[in-house]
Amino acid sequence: MDDRDFLARLFTAAVKAADPLTGIRRHLPAPPKNGRTVVIGAGKGAAQMAAALESVWDGPLSGVVVTRYGYGCKTRSVEVLEASHPVPDTAGLAGARRLVETISNLSENDLVIALICGGGSALLPSPPAGLTLEDEIAMNEMLLASGAPISAMNVVRKHLSTIKGGRLAAATKARVVSLIVSDIPGDNPAFVASGPTVPDATTRHDALAVLEQYRLSLPDAMIAHLNSAAAEAPKPGDAVFAQHTHFVIGSAGVSLEAAAELARAEGVTPYIISDSVEGESRQVALVLAAISREIAQRDRPFPKPAVVMSGGETTVTIRAKGGKGGRNSEFALAFALAIDGYPISALAADTDGIDGSGVNAGAFADGTTARRLRAAGFDGRKLLDANDSFSAFDAIGDLFSTGPTGTNVNDFRAVLVR
Known part of the structure; x- marks a missing residue:
């Protein structure tokens, strides 16, 4: 041998076991009776997740997912956008806006299926008011060079974003079902791609503590934002998430x-x-x-x-x-x-x-x-x-x-x- x-x-056996089709089929939600089904997603495997969903979904689908350059694949009805990873770019900024626009006008009768996997943090730059894409790029470069674990990096990212930390799911009245392939040690779904559709209990003070621990000097505008109440993300008990569910469909x-x-x-x-x-x-x-x-x-x-x-x-x-x-x-x-x-x-x-x-x-x-x-x-x-x-x-x-x-x-x- x-x-x-x-x-x-x-390695091949490990990757095959993480095929999203298996997990998607197991956790496929029922279509809404009187509404639309819309797909959103982000991550390095988001396009393949969308294709897998299309192969088993019985009924109309529409939507958009964002993946890394070169990671796209053929899909029937879900649009695939590509952007930069691990450092964000303008294509990712436009992709993040498209995801919000795609679900913001849906009603309580509609269903959103969110396909989330690793890489989504960098692929969905969405700086708050007063901050720029260049600020977010600088933050990502510092975090990647710091030696901080991914969970700590994502605590910072989700408090300097208008889409992470559950904010994407909070942008719609529709029911959201998140299907997640975890790349996070411990498989906390709120940390995969910085949790755009899954909130968690960390605070802006936790983000500031990460910066202090790893001696990171972010742009002054970012520090000012973290010191303001505007940095706080919605928490798990918020009523906006009452009808939302999530499933980890693949893990290490x-x-x-x-x-x-x-x-x-x-x-x-x-x-x-x-x-x-x-x-x-x-x-x-x-x-x-x-x-x-x-x-x-x-x-x-x-x-x-x-x-x-x-x-x-x-x-x-x-x-x-x-x-x-x-x-x-x-x-x-x-x-x-x-x-x-x-x-x-x-x-x-x-x-x-x-x-x-x-x-x-x-x-x-x-x-x-x-x-x-x-x-x-x-x-x-x-x-x-x-x-x-x-x-x-x-x-x-x-x-x-x-x-x-x-x-x-x-x-x-x-x-x-x-």
Whole structure:
């Protein structure tokens, strides 16, 4: 059995389990008796979710979803708009306005089906009055470089928006059913895409605390807004949400179980550490490398052969300008340096098919990675310090590329010890 082929097939099984069609079919709402059904949505898998809904919906549909450039797909009646991710642009600003316009004149007799998945925060810029798209871009760039976990970033985002934090759902009189593919550790639906249709209990004071904790200096106009009552989002008990429902139809936990089932079928015992790992990518890599070395040397805490899997979303603190690579390739490079010479293989990849802003989903790493880098004239430690993990794996042909997968349940990590 080829180790890389085995790891890649585990990834494929995980992605297949996150196919939105399965969850949409299971949670399909009944059509309204005397009203219209309108679809809205946002995220890197929003177009595929819309196509899946169209394939099982019996009756007329209309609406619009916003996805990342290059992530669109053919749909029959739901319009697909594309915008920038992870840094917002004017197309996203126009897309956010279209979503509000699409549902703002609906009545209590109508039904809105909201298709929400990871990536929606950046794809739906909608700064409050007095703030600009440039302010929101600056905020996103700071958050992405800060090392803050996604849940903390989204607390800030939803209090500096007119669409996030449940505000999109609050813009209509229609009943809203949200179908959500979670990319958030712990699967809190209010944090997926910063919860445009699902409110949560965090406050503007929580957002200010995140800025203080991660020493972020946002534009003065944004700080002034967070210090005003206008920043508060509607809370879960608000009457506007009384007829609304939401369902998490895909998650990292389900995907990891599917990968584990495949591993068992091929004679390798799977061990799922967690589906909600957070923390600095390189530090998470050191922990999993230590566990893997222990398995390789002493058959503990798990006997060989074993595949140790985890999900969640790690973060990268940008330490140098000019480097290229996402959180999964950074994990893989730090992991490779820590298992140099050991009979261990690993794959770290983002289930949406794109790691950070690159063209790869992630990277393979094994006990020969560091040696092969040295042979090619590269210093793996210097590349890691420069946040240039993409260049490391590109140089030795170890990038893992899948293209857009049509779903997003965040990181997938699998470590194989023979």
